[in-house]
Amino acid sequence: xxxxxxxxxxxxxxxxxxxxxxxxxxxxxxxxxxxxxxxxxxxxxxxxxxxxxxxxxxxxxxxxxxxxxxxxxxxxxxxxxxxxxxxxxxxxxxxxxxxxxxxxxxxxxxxxxxxxxxxxxxxxxxxxxxxxxxxxxxxxxxxxxxxxxxxxxxxxxxxxxxxxxxxxxxxxxxxxxxxxxxxxxxxxxxxxxxxxxxxxxxxxxxxxxxxxxxxxxxxxxxxxxxxxxxxxxxxxxxxxxxxxxxxxxxxxxxxxxxxxxxxxxxxxxxxxxxxxxxxxxxxxxxxxxxxxxxxxxxxxxxxxxxxxxxxxxxxxxxxxxxxxxxxxxxxxxxxxxxxxxxxxxxxxxxxxxxxxxxxxxxxxxxxxxxxxxxxxxxxxxxxxxxxxxxxxxxxxxxxxxxxxxxxxxxxxxxxxxxxxxxxxxxxxxxxxxxxxxxxxxx
Amino acid sequence: xxxxxxxxxxxxxxxxxxxxxxxxxxxxxxxxxxxxxxxxxxxxxxxxxxxxxxxxxxxxxxxxxxxxxxxxxxxxxxxxxxxxxxxxxxxxxxxxxxxxxxxxxxxxxxxxxxxxxxxxxxxxxxxxxxxxxxxxxxxxxxxxxxxxxxxxxxxxxxxxxxxxxxxxxxxxxxxxxxxxxxxxxxxxxxxxxxxxxxxxxxxxxxxxxxxxxxxxxxxxxxxxxxxxxxxxxxxxxxxxxxxxxxxxxxxxxxxxxxxxxxxxxxxxxxxxxxxxxxxxxxxxxxxxxxxxxxxxxxxxxxxxxxxxxxxxxxxxxxxxxxxxxxxxxxxxxxxxxxxxxxxxxxxxxxxxxxxxxxxxxxxxxxxxxxxxxxxxxxxxxxxxxxxxxxxxxxxxxxxxxxxxxxxxxxxxxxxxxxxxxxxxxxxxxxxxxxxxxxxxxxxxxxxxxxxxxxxxxxxxxxxxxxxxxxxxxxxxxxxxxx
Numbered sequence: 029x030x031x032x033x034x035x036x037x038x039x040x041x042x043x044x045x046x047x048x049x050x051x052x053x054x055x056x057x058x059x060x061x062x063x064x065x066x067x068x069x070x071x072x073x074x075x076x077x078x079x080x081x082x083x084x085x086x087x088x089x090x091x092x093x094x095x096x097x098x099x100x101x102x103x104x105x106x107x108x109x110x111x112x113x114x115x116x117x118x119x120x121x122x123x124x125x126x127x128x129x130x131x132x133x134x135x136x137x138x139x140x141x142x143x144x145x146x147x148x149x150x151x152x153x154x155x156x157x158x159x160x161x162x163x164x165x166x167x168x169x170x171x172x173x174x175x176x177x178x179x180x181x182x183x184x185x186x187x188x189x190x191x192x193x194x195x196x197x198x199x200x201x202x203x204x205x206x207x208x209x210x211x212x213x214x215x216x217x218x219x220x221x222x223x224x225x226x227x228x229x230x231x232x233x234x235x236x237x238x239x240x241x242x243x244x245x246x247x248x249x250x251x252x253x254x255x256x257x258x259x260x261x262x263x264x265x266x267x268x269x270x271x272x273x274x275x276x277x278x279x280x281x282x283x284x285x286x287x288x289x290x291x292x293x294x295x296x297x298x299x300x301x302x303x304x305x306x307x308x309x310x311x312x313x314x315x316x317x318x319x320x321x322x323x324x325x326x327x328x329x330x331x332x333x334x335x336x337x338x339x340x341x342x343x344x345x346x347x348x349x350x351x352x353x354x355x356x357x358x359x360x361x362x363x364x365x366x367x368x369x370x371x372x373x374x375x376x377x378x379x380x381x382x383x384x385x386x387x388x389x390x391x392x393x394x395x396x397x398x399x400x401x402x403x404x405x406x407x408x409x410x411x412x413x414x415x416x417x418x419x420x421x422x423x424x425x426x427x428x429x430x431x432x433x434x435x436x437x438x439x440x441x442x443x444x445x446x447x448x449x450x451x452x453x454x455x456x457x458x459x460x461x462x463x464x465x466x467x468x469x470x
Numbered sequence: 471x472x473x474x475x476x477x478x479x480x481x482x483x484x485x486x487x488x489x490x491x492x493x494x495x496x497x498x499x500x501x502x503x504x505x506x507x508x509x510x511x512x513x514x515x516x517x518x519x520x521x522x523x524x525x526x527x528x529x530x531x532x533x534x535x536x537x538x539x540x541x542x543x544x545x546x547x548x549x550x551x552x553x554x555x556x557x558x559x560x561x562x563x564x565x566x567x568x569x570x571x572x573x574x575x576x577x578x579x580x581x582x583x584x585x586x587x588x589x590x591x592x593x594x595x596x597x598x599x600x601x602x603x604x605x606x607x608x609x610x611x612x613x614x615x616x617x618x619x620x621x622x623x624x625x626x627x628x629x630x631x632x633x634x635x636x637x638x639x640x641x642x643x644x645x646x647x648x649x650x651x652x653x654x655x656x657x658x659x660x661x662x663x664x665x666x667x668x669x670x671x672x673x674x675x676x677x678x679x680x681x682x683x684x685x686x687x688x689x690x691x692x693x694x695x696x697x698x699x700x701x702x703x704x705x706x707x708x709x710x711x712x713x714x715x716x717x718x719x720x721x722x723x724x725x726x727x728x729x730x731x732x733x734x735x736x737x738x739x740x741x742x743x744x745x746x747x748x749x750x751x752x753x754x755x756x757x758x759x760x761x762x763x764x765x766x767x768x769x770x771x772x773x774x775x776x777x778x779x780x781x782x783x784x785x786x787x788x789x790x791x792x793x794x795x796x797x798x799x800x801x802x803x804x805x806x807x808x809x810x811x812x813x814x815x816x817x818x819x820x821x822x823x824x825x826x827x828x829x830x831x832x833x834x835x836x837x838x839x840x841x842x843x844x845x846x847x848x849x850x851x852x853x854x855x856x857x858x859x860x861x862x863x864x865x866x867x868x869x870x871x872x873x874x875x876x877x878x879x880x881x882x883x884x885x886x887x888x889x890x891x892x893x894x895x896x897x898x899x900x901x902x903x904x905x906x907x908x909x910x911x912x913x914x915x916x917x918x919x920x921x922x923x924x925x926x927x928x929x930x931x932x933x934x935x936x937x938x939x940x941x942x943x944x945x946x947x948x949x950x951x952x
Contacts, residue, residue, distance in 0.1 A: 124578070129623065132580040137620040168616055172585055247704045272760070280756035 047117075048389050049305040049376060053369055054110045055392030055441075059434050060103035060368075062402055063095055066426045068157045069406035072252055072419045074244035079423055080339040088423040096335060097327035098364070101357065104159065105365040108287050109294025111163055112170060113303055116295055119174045135171055138461040139164045145400070145457065150271045154263055154411065155403040159283075161275055166287035170295070178299030185292035189358045192285045200352035203237075207346045210234030234343075241342035253419055257412040289358055290365070297366075305373055312370040312377075319367025326360040390441040394451025398437050405433055446470075495566070495784045498855055501864050502783075502848055503559045504871030504920075508913050509552030511881055512544055512906075517605050518885035519905045520736060520898030522729045527722045530818055537902055544906075546807045547843070550836065553607065554770045554844035560611060561618075561774025562783050568622050576941065580619075585940045587615035593875075593936070594755075602743055602890065603882040604750040607767075610759050614767045621772065626779025629772055636769035640837035643765060648831035651716065655825050658713035661706045668700040717821055733898035737891035769837065770844065782848075785856045792853035799846030806839040869920040873930030876923075877916050884912055925949070 067076070079088045118138070122131045129137075146161025173181065209230035213223055223231070255266045294303075301307060334353040337345045345353070376385050391398055408414035409429065421429070444451060448468050450458065458466045515521070529538045567586075570579045577585070594609025621632065702710065723729075735746045777783065787795075813832035817824045855864055870877055887893035888908070900908070923930060927947045929937065934947045 130578065130580045132578070132584065133620060133623070136584075136616070140617065140620050169588070172581065172588060251705070276756045276760045280752065 047304045049373060050110060050113060050117075050303050051392035052376060052385055052389040053106065053303060053372055053392065054395050055388035055390065055398075056368070056372055057103050057106035057110060058391055058395045058398050059388075059437065060099065061107060061399070062406075062430050062433060063099050063427075064101070064103055065157050065402070066406070066430050067423070069155070070410040070418060070421060070426050070429065071423060072249055072256075074249050075419070075423055077244050077339060080336050082340075091424040091427060093328075093331055097331040098324065100327070101361045102364040102368060104286075105290045105361045106368060107159075108163070108166075108290030109297060109365060109369075110303065111167065111287075112291030112294035113298035115167060115170045115291070116174055116298055119171065132171060134461060136168065137463075138457070139167045141457055141460045142167070145396075145453075149400060149403055150275070151264075151268065153400070153403045154260075154267050154407055156267055156271055156274060158271075158403070160399070162279055162283045162287055165279065166284060166291060169288060170291055173292070173295065176295075178296040181292045181296035181299065185289050185296065188285045188289040188292060189362075192282070192289065192358055193352075193355055195281065195285075196354060196357075197352045200349075203346060204350075206230065206234055206237065207343065238343055241338065256410075256418040257416055260413040263411055263413065286358075290362070293362060303369065305376070309374065309377060312373050315366050316370035316374060319363045319365070319370060323360050323363030323367055326356050327364065330354060330357070330360065387438045387442050390445050391437055393445060394441050394454055396457060397451030397453040398441065400453050401437065401440075402433060405436075497864075497868055498783050498785055498852055499559055499562055499566070500868035500871035501855060502555060502851060502871065503874050504867035504869070505847070505851065506552050506556040506559060507870060507874045507877055508867075508916065509548055510556060511909050511912060512548045513550075513552065514605050514881070515885070515905050515909050518603075519889050519896070519900055519908070520729075520733060521902060521905060522732065522898070524723055524726060524729050527720070527818060530815065531722055533815065540902055540906070546804070550840045551843040551847070553766075554840040555847055556607075557611075557767045557770030558774040558777070558844050558848060560615070561771030562778040563774075564615065564618065564622055564771065565775050565778045582940055583619065584616065586936065587612045587619075589936060589939050590615065593879075593932075597879065597882055598751040598755065599744075599748070601879070601882045602740075602747050602886055604747050604754055606751070606754070606882075608878070609755050610763045610767055613759060614764070614771060617764070618768065618771055618775075622775065624775075626776050629776035629779060633769050633772035633776055636765050636772055637837045637841055640762075640765035640769055641835060643762065644831055644834050644836065648834075651821075651831075652825050654709070654713045654716060655822060657709040661702065661710045664702065664706060672700060720818060720821055722818075729898065736889070736897040737895045740890075740892045743890055743892070765837070770841065773841065773845070777845075777848075783852070785852055787852075787856075789853060789856050792849045792856060796846050796849035796853060799842040799849065803839050803842030803846055806835050806842070810834075810836070810839075866917050866921060869924050870917055872924060873920045873933060875936060876930030876932040877920065879932050880916060880919075881912065884915075926951075 076092070079086070079092050083089070115135075119131050119135055122134070124131055141164075142160050143164035146158050146164055149155050149158040149160055173184065176184075209227070210233070213227040213231040216223060216227060217231075255262060297303060330353065337348075338353075375381065406429070410416070410418045412418065441451070447470060448455075449470055450466070450468065455466055455468050516526075526541065529535075529541045532538050564583075567583055568579060570582075572578045576582075590608050590612030592612075594606050594612055597603050597608055598606040621629070624632065736743060738746075781787070810832045813824070813828065816827075817832050851864075854860055889895070889897040891897070920930070926949055927934075928945075928949060929947055934945070938944055
């Protein structure tokens with residue numbers, strides 16, 4: 029229902045205007061993100077290595093295999109898609125007014141605050157895996173495309189995807205060059221030819237790469253464990269350089285394109301009514317089949333012949349593949365992401381678990397709060413200044429924590445939204461964006 | 471850099487509608503932009519032409535001679551200051567652009583603003599990655615233009631405060647970098663202590679062992695095992711290397727090894743140079759922007775917006791006010807520049823000693839220094855415009871400023887083709903004086919070209935392309951001849 033106030037006064041989307049399925053998918057993605065983030069919160073990097081190294085019949089291994097081949101990157105992907113869709117909802121639902129700030133202004137203010145929240149999440153809450161910062165900056169690109177035809181948005185998404193592919197292939201070529209230089213040097217040595225300085229350097233470099241990939245650096249591990257078990261001040265300074273590096277280089281080289289690929293595709297899918305439950309059941313079923321049917325095998329291959337093979341014999345792995353093994357990373361991500369969303373929408377339509385769908389949509393409605401809450405809960409649970417469970421749980425045990433957080437967030441969101449219109453951080457974000465205290469109580 | 475559609479364009483109704491701001495304001499901004507644009511070349515010629523940091527270090531240590539004086543005066547009066555002036559004008563241009571009312575049938579002003587900054591980013595990437603100019607700033611200006619969009623409605627006082635806060639943060643960053651260096655030095659000192667202890671241990675062990683009557687052979691064995699335990703661990707070695715590397719970079723290298731390598735690379739073909747410069751461009755676009763650029767560019771843009779609000783660029787202030795502002799800013803700025811000179815020198819001579827003796831780095835107040843210089847220059851020139859002398863000069867410079875975008879690209883094209891290997895390959899071959907002779911030549915060419923071009927066209931060629939991309943519409947560019 030559109031009230032006159034809503035027309036004359038730019039303000040947050042009313043509850044009634046919200047598209048329920050979008051909230052539901054967002055809630056699902058939000059909870060799913062923790063699947064991928066929890067190792068970052070709770071376990072030292074060498075755990076990955078040790079599990080991949082074997083034996084391959086442990087609970088840890090199965091958990092990792094399932095997570096990596098089925099979920100890796102897809103929850104972030106789904107979240108990005110919905111972020112793109114949300115951009116269209118935000119900008120096109122508002123009427124431009126002759127006086128006062130334009131929709132563009134609200135949009136950019138909102139994103140600038142998101143960037144600030146991202147800095148807060150990374151530098152103050154100490155979650156180095158923060159994505160809000162990246163979303164805020166990627167989102168600034170989207171505005172001028174809000175009215176673009178879905179077909180072209182899809183093309184744009186694929187262009188961004190191709191940039192990622194190109195970049196990763198170029199990087200792979202470089203690695204292979206290094207390997208080649210090494211083999212040539214070793215061959216020359218066998219033929220007892222004296223090595224040039226360059227050949228010496230090439231040999232040393234690859235030996236270093238090999239040893240780095242063959243076993244985790246114990247100095248680094250020990251230091252990391254010591255730091256993560258200490259107080260807030262220590263961890264705060266410990267993360268500054270890494271957060272900074274991530275916000276500079278991960279953004280520039282990877283996450284910018286990673287985000288934009290999915291956001292553009294998300295905008296296109298939204299334009300076609302995919303997320304708003306407008307397509308026929310058979311269409312969703314088809315996309316479920318295509319998404320999972322192609323996505324899961326690629327995911328499994330990427331895990332078994334990619335990640336696993338790399339750990340066990342990196343040089344052999346490099347020799348074997350001319351093409352970057354992770355080249356289809358984004359293709360798989362898009363397919364699986366669409367598969368997840370289709371599955372969820374089919375469940376929604378079948379009305380098997382309406383209570384769960386409803387709870388998910390509540391989680392999605394306060395996704396921002398829930399995202400930050402995951403940082404708060406997990407850092408307190410794992411880091412030294414909280415309960416200090418860092419690296420104390422086994423890999424599969426981390427997922428008990430995930431389930432607990434899920435249950436908590438499902439319940440908390442439902443209860444909170446019974447009394448309040450927005451989640452607490454949503455309220456803060458909106459109040460900052462509109463530079464006016466927003467009504468909170470229902 | 472703001473490239474305004476200030477050229478009057480009576481033959482096109484659509485464009486004529488955009489000329490809704492006072493001529494004076496446009497004129498003075500064009501003049502300042504022209505000066506900043508030409509001035510930027512004074513510093514960027516170093517990087518274009520291969521006037522290496524090693525050579526700069528040599529001159530700074532020398533502290534006398536014509537070369538030193540030339541370098542010193544250019545550095546004091548222009549280094550960082552012209553870019554600051556450019557940012558100042560860009561900031562003022564933001565508000566000028568926002569003052570345009572929405573026109574029916576055209577995209578809204580705000581959307582146009584976002585588009586032009588996004589295209590600016592695109593042009594910047596082209597300038598850096600395709601034309602191979604790692605010193606490009608269009609990319610950073612585009613990004614900052616978008617980040618500052620939400621600020622344009624702030625009151626002029628709030629903008630002024632924001633500008634000062636950003637400047638202070640920039641100063642803080644300077645200190646922070648210094649603190650990092652200090653920490654590295656402290657770690658290095660700790661490692662040296664450990665090493666001394668190793669040395670002492672080994673001597674005493676040796677003495678003890680010889681007293682205990684070991685044979686010479688077993689003594690050797692014991693010595694080598696002892697030494698094995700006495701080597702630095704990975705972290706200690708890294709700490710040691712970090713500081714030593716940093717000091718080495720500061721030192722003057724008489725072998726000129728790095729310079730020779732640089733010259734060789736820059737005199738090669740396009741593909742090789744592309745590879746060689748890519749990382750530098752990426753660093754400038756990502757790391758420099760994140761760590762420094764936001765504050766460096768942002769503070770001056772905010773100040774430009776604030777000053778615009780105060781009517782500074784309208785030539786609204788009285789003559790004496792401009793003169794007083796100019797005098798105060800330039801004197802204070804020069805004092806700051808002069809004060810840092812000694813510290814800069816002692817840092818170069820012995821950084822370790824400098825750290826032991828100084829709480830702040832030499833460039834601690836550089837952000838304030840450049841702010842004062844840029845503001846002072848602007849006020850000084852506005853004074854001249856206000857008293858209406860040297861009209862021909864300001865007219866010529868305003869033409870350069872009107873076509874700033876074109877001229878900026880032209881500087882890249884001329885300099886890369888002149889210096890890089892795929893052109894004439896003069897990189898690293900010219901002396902400082904010769905470089906400035908070239909700068910003067912380029913200034914002349916650009917000024918004459920701008921004046922001539924604007925006699926026949928409304929906008930510079932790149933400006934025209936930019937507008938075409940932003941509006942998605944071709945505007946006639948030819949002037950009607952009377």
